Amino acid sequence: MTDHRKFLLDSDYPMDKIIYMTSGSVSVPNTTSAFPGITIPHGLPFTPLAILQWSNTSDFAITNEYRDADYVSTVFTTFAGQYYSVYANATNIYIDKYNLSGATKTLYYRVFCFQPSDASETSVVPSTENQGSKFILNTDYNYMKLFYAGILTTVANTYTHNLGYVPRVQIWEQTGTTTSRNILGQEISIAAQSSGVHITDTQIVWLNPSTYDKIYYRIYVDE
Amino acid sequence: MSRPARYITSSDYATIANDSNTITISVTIPATSIAAGASQVYTGTGTVGTIGSPIEYDINYPLSTRRWKSNSFLFVENTGTASQYQGDINVYKSDATTVTVQVVVFYGGPSASVTKTARTVTVRVRTFLPPF
Numbered sequence: 621m622t623d624h625r626k627f628l629l630d631s632d633y634p635m636d637k638i639i640y641m642t643s644g645s646v647s648v649p650n651t652t653s654a655f656p657g658i659t660i661p662h663g664l665p666f667t668p669l670a671i672l673q674w675s676n677t678s679d680f681a682i683t684n685e686y687r688d689a690d691y692v693s694t695v696f697t698t699f700a701g702q703y704y705s706v707y708a709n710a711t712n713i714y715i716d717k718y719n720l721s722g723a724t725k726t727l728y729y730r731v732f733c734f735q736p737s738d739a740s741e742t743s744v745v746p747s748t749e750n751q752g753s754k755f756i757l758n759t760d761y762n763y764m765k766l767f768y769a770g771i772l773t774t775v776a777n778t779y780t781h782n783l784g785y786v787p788r789v790q791i792w793e794q795t796g797t798t799t800s801r802n803i804l805g806q807e808i809s810i811a812a813q814s815s816g817v818h819i820t821d822t823q824i825v826w827l828n829p830s831t832y833d834k835i836y837y838r839i840y841v842d843e
Numbered sequence: 844m845s846r847p848a849r850y851i852t853s854s855d856y857a858t859i860a861n862d863s864n865t866i867t868i869s870v871t872i873p874a875t876s877i878a879a880g881a882s883q884v885y886t887g888t889g890t891v892g893t894i895g896s897p898i899e900y901d902i903n904y905p906l907s908t909r910r911w912k913s914n915s916f917l918f919v920e921n922t923g924t925a926s927q928y929q930g931d932i933n934v935y936k937s938d939a940t941t942v943t944v945q946v947v948v949f950y951g952g953p954s955a956s957v958t959k960t961a962r963t964v965t966v967r968v969r970t971f972l973p974p975f
Contacts, residue, residue: 637856638974673897673973680975681939683897686914688935730975732857748857748974761860761972788861788899788969791912805913807904809920809927816916818909819901827909842861 624765624841629757633765633841639745640668640733645678648702648719648727657717660731662708665743667799668733669792669836670713672706675728686802688721706731707800714798734790736799736836737769764788765841772817772835777826781839785821788840793832804831857974864891864970868944874961877928879952887944888937889968896970898942900934903965910967926950926957934966942968 624630640662648657662668673683687703702725703718713733719725735745757763767787770779781787792799805816815828817835826835870887877883891898901910904918916932928950937943944966950957 635858638858639856641857641974643975671897673975682936684935685897686935687933730973732974758860761862764859764861764971786901786910786967788971789912790899802915803913804915804917805902805911806917806919807906807909807911808918809906811907813919814907814909817912819912820910824912840861843865 625762625843629763630765630841633767635763636734636766636838636840638732638748639735640664640670641731641748642713643728643730645726645728646717648717648725650719650721650723650725652717652719654717656707656714657704658715658729660713660715661711662713662733664733664745666736666739667710667794667797668708668713669736669790669799669838670706670708670731670733671790671801672704672715673730674704676702676725678728680728680730702727704729705800705802707798707802708733709798734769734838736771738771762842767839767841769836769838772824772826772829772837774826774829774834777829778823779837779839780823782822783839783841785843786819788842789819789824790838790840791817792836794834794836795832799836803835859974860972862892862896862970862972864896864968866891866942866968868942868966868968870944870946870964870966872930872946872948872959872962872964874959876956876958877948877950878956879950879954882947882949885946885948887966889942889944890940891942891968891970892940896972898934898936898968898970900942900966900968902932902934903967904932905962905964920960920962922957922960926952926954928957928959932964932966934968 866889
């Protein structure tokens, strides 16, 4: 009973809780470059950690989080296609829109959010819409067990998890008052210039911290 | 139910599930030359089993053993002659069950061309099930 990864549920670790969800669709004309493009008041008592899924079809058969297949063209410095990204502050969730695909696109978006680890435990968080009547566990899946949620700073830039394998990890950056998933990593042959967040079988490390104020992470027991 | 962090689980909140899909996609950048101002694109693909699932991934570019958590990844390599080439790695769903890794390599000069070092980029992709 030592391998927690094999459990559908494990009372040693909480299942992660999604404290906000929203979805919608908009038409995005060609040559759109709107930052932000969509503003969604979230009504939460803190700045949430948001994840975006987007698609050009309502069934989300092809689900993207950031760029689409055409975004990076064969010419390195010329970007095409679409990208949509999400970020949040204390009041709103924002979705940036960028469409240089050559045609009007329909953006279908889904946003779901987690509570940051430094939010007050007594925060009054409304229940996620309708989940009380939909909450069904499926034994085909392992429910992601939250091992630890924390913060990396420019001073405390390492957390040791000691799981012995590279676990699933979600990360967000905070710059000023906004949180976002758009995190740059760079590997440069002058090693001291490499930077970003990397994960090992024992640690999560923010190498050469710069650009952002802090990194929020959520480590799951799941591999 | 105003303190979700205190509960192991709660029917008031949705969650995410691990669908046990883990694949590794490799893309090799060959040791060929590239002209100043030119780009070259290399791709690799892998199949994941669940339609509509978002992906979580980490990237290893072989200058180190690090597995980077990033949705915007750049690499830069010096060539030893005051020149360098750089690249960008894009990971995306190219159809409902296929993940594609696209590596774009660019050389900006100042020499007329530069010879790249062969590199194999590996991306480990895992999918999970969203609450929708």
